[in-house]
Amino acid sequence: MIKYLGIDTIQNLNLNYEEQVFLSTYCNPIALFQAQSQSFPWMPDENKRYIGHSGQFRSNGRFALEVNRRIISERLQRYYDELVNIRLEMADIINSPNIDIHVVSSIVGGTGSGIVIEMAKIIKKIIPNSNVMGYFFSDSFRLASCCSFRFW
Secondary structure, eight states, X not given: OOOOOEEEXXXXXXXXXXXXXXXXXXXXXXXXXXXXXXXXXXXXXXXXXXXXXXXXXXXXXXXXXXXXHHHHHHHHHHHHHHHHHHHHHTTTTOOOOOEEEEEEEEOSSSXXXXXXXXXXXHHHHHOTTEEEEEEEEOTTGGGTOEEEEEOO
């Protein structure tokens, strides 16, 4: 079974609706940040003025993930539940207890680089027996520069 989940601060990722999560920071992200600023101690002061879009800042991508953590967790849980149901139906065919999850992200800045570590944590919390593998691309991807990393 293969599932896709596109997560970005940009809508319309050329995926079906169920395959994407739009990291909305709502209509007034500055007010949201100010009301809960103690929850975001890692946000540098100089990046606070860009809250509302990732703007190539890792901290702002992470902020978008944090305010949407429940939505992302629910979507991952639903995918996992679907997989478990299929495994139960096909128990005689599927023997492996492990689930492979591949995370593909840019590390240039903004949403992808800001959420990738927290996403790995969310995945491991929801699906503890998963093999989470990351594939990261830099701005020199056109030159075939790429690296791979295994989270756990």
